[in-house]
Amino acid sequence: MNLNLLRIFIQVAETLNITEAAKALFISQPAVSKAIKNLESSLRIQLFIRDKHKGLMLTEAGREILVLARQMKAIENSIYQIAGRENRLLSGRIKVGSFPAATTNLLSKAIAVFRAKYPLVKIELLEGVSDQIRQWVEDRTVELGIVASPFDSFAFETLRSDYMVAIVPADHPLAKEPMIDLSGCRDEVIFCKGGHEIAMNAILGTYGIELREGLTVQSAETLIRMVRNGLGIGLISHFTLSSVSHDLVVKAIRPGVTRDIGIIAHSFGELSPAAKEWVNVLLQTSREPEQDKEKSTRLDRQVPGS
Template identity: 30%
Template sequence: MTLTQLEIFSLVAELRGFTLAAHRLGISQSAVSHAMKSLEQELGVELLRRHQSAVELSDIGEQLLLRARAMLGLANTLRQEAADARGMKSGTLRIGSFGPTSSIKLLPNILRRYREAHPGIEVHIDEGPDRQVTQWLEERRIDIGFVVLPEERFDTFALLEDQMVALLPISHPLAARSALSLTDLCDTPFVLTEAGSAELVSRLFTAARLQPNIRYRCSQLLSTLDTVSRGDAITIVAEGSLPDGGSPRYVKRPLLPAVPREVGLAVLDQRQASPATLAFIELATRMNY
């Protein structure tokens, strides 16, 4: 069993296909097939079920994938520690990011400083909803992720605090109020943004034993803002995720009681984090936002 075989197995499982994995790795599809066949023969189990259009993991394949990613993560840490001894001139850092707050307002400035300090580190960025970033961390697909705090499952580092606000069409009757409660927001069509702080918004209503009138679900904040601007629905978003300058077609109002939101970085285990990851954390936590 080799690390190369485990890397190919992990990528095939992630992309659900031999061709896509081969393209990503820059090798032939036959080389991917050979590596998987050899790994299955050595382990004596079927890891992958081949179908005409896709590949899926067997039950034992799902179980061993977590082990494989853990081994690949430790191997990457070893490489990073060796690189650190040479001045950290090379290596890879995999980052998970969600929503405009991290992808637009936090990450670009951090990355600019990080690249200046460590130009040899190759940075990979995956973007998805907040719950997907935490899943990527648990599955070891990424080294570090932006998350909404608190997150007890991980080692975390706070970066930024803002407030959750209600967003309403400019002509909505509730727009005349200076602040709004969750109860105020339950009788009007509601749009839920799947990206960003969707989990936090859902928890707020659940904790208050309230049910918003969800009529729309949008995968991106821009679609949510457009839905609100058209007058079709209202929503709750993080103030820090809104575009600078706002819009003449919607208004934001604070919630009563106020609902703070804290964004930070998370790693699965700080003790096993690579030097490149630790350097990113150190830089990010020293910056002013």
Template identity: 35%
Template sequence: MTITQLQVLVTAIDTGSFTKAAQTLNMTQPAVSHAILNLETDLGVTLLFRDRKKGLILTDVGESMLFHIRAILDHINKIEQEVAAEKGLEIGTIRVGSFSSASTKFLPRIIKIFRQKYPSLKIVIFEGSLDEIEDWLSTKKVDVGFVIPPRKEMDVISIAKDKMVVILPKAHPLSKTDSIHINDLENEPLILCRGGFESPIIDIFKKSRVKLCAEFTVSQVNTLLKMIQEGLGIAIVPNLIIEHLPNDLCIRTLEPTFCREIAIAVPSLKEASIAVKLFIEEMQNLD
């Protein structure tokens, strides 16, 4: 069993195929296949198999071993970073879990900063839902992730406040004012968006003691906007998720002001690598 074999296995699982793993690692596809086959031979177990529809699937033993393999590679990465730091260098890879609006808001700027200040540090981005990011953190698929607090069994560092706003058709009666009070939304049909966006909205109504009329729940912001355009309801959303608003819709301020907190989380700040601590420090210094 070699470090290269472990790296090949993890890369194959993360990319979903031997071909993509080969491209990521600058190897040939047969070399990737042989590395994993040799690892399975050394261990005497089958770690994964290929499915035409689902791609690479871990066996039960492969699933249980993946956590430990990631931990081994994580420790090796930390060793390499500490040795490099002793020589006055910053090297390594930071795997970042992010949801879409956080990616748009923060990642372009932080990547630019790292390219300028730490050119030997590589940032790899995994985008998904808030639940997926929490799972990736617990399984060590990512080193650090953008989250919405609270998050259990993690160290969480707050980085921003995201104001909640109301989206509605310009023809809606409530659009005539610059702001909408939460009391005005009692029994108003609302469209919620999954992926962690619905929880803050439910909390707003509970705290305000206003009845929430959740007419629909969707998974995509574009679907939510289309349904509002069709007059099927209105929505309360974090301001950051709105990138392009259709011309027939408008945004109104919600009163009283409600904000959701955006944070970055790590399984353990104490055990975080030098590179991850640099990432956290730079995120805290963003304007």
């Protein structure tokens, strides 16, 4: 199997554009087209469909081969990394999927520490929501993913524990209450999605509460602006909230909703040497400072089930 043809195939499959693939690979468009034709001829199958309206699309076989090609590329990367490790010069690249709050709270420090230790290893970061990241790990678009639980069937290491909180303006009637009961404010909740939905529905369901959020947003910044403007009570994870600045009052909720933030992979044992070192650095740097732990503990005591 010609690994160079596979590298070109992966680039075309990920961009679905011959021109963009050629630019990324620093070769000519005819060279890219020829490489794809040679690979299709070698395999005796069609990898792409050329549609006049939709453009380039992968065939079903092409999608399956893309996953395997990524595995072969990862194995090649591992071979060079092992050789580099033996020469005391670890190099290569790691592709990591993360959601924005995890990037801010966990990865920024970890990347700085890792780069100082392994300057020849390149970290490629893709950001999305937990469901997207799980899919990226599944189809091997990324080697590792940082997601909110549940971790499904993936191998995982827990990085942080997390829980949901409510946020209100300082002049809100509930700002002075010790805790906000969700069953009493279902119609004025603004919910920030981000991988919490499964945990929210499962736990609230055991209390007979059906959360009918008035507004649903995708980012913490949007949620904060809406709450500040008096549009409702914000419901967000403590972990996500800690990644943005705000002047709102944070309240514990009843019933308590918890989850974990973790790193997932198909198998930690099959990771490249650089990826294994990255996991070690991430585990070391993601430990909460004692001061943060004390703050979390004080709020946890108010949150049943956390």
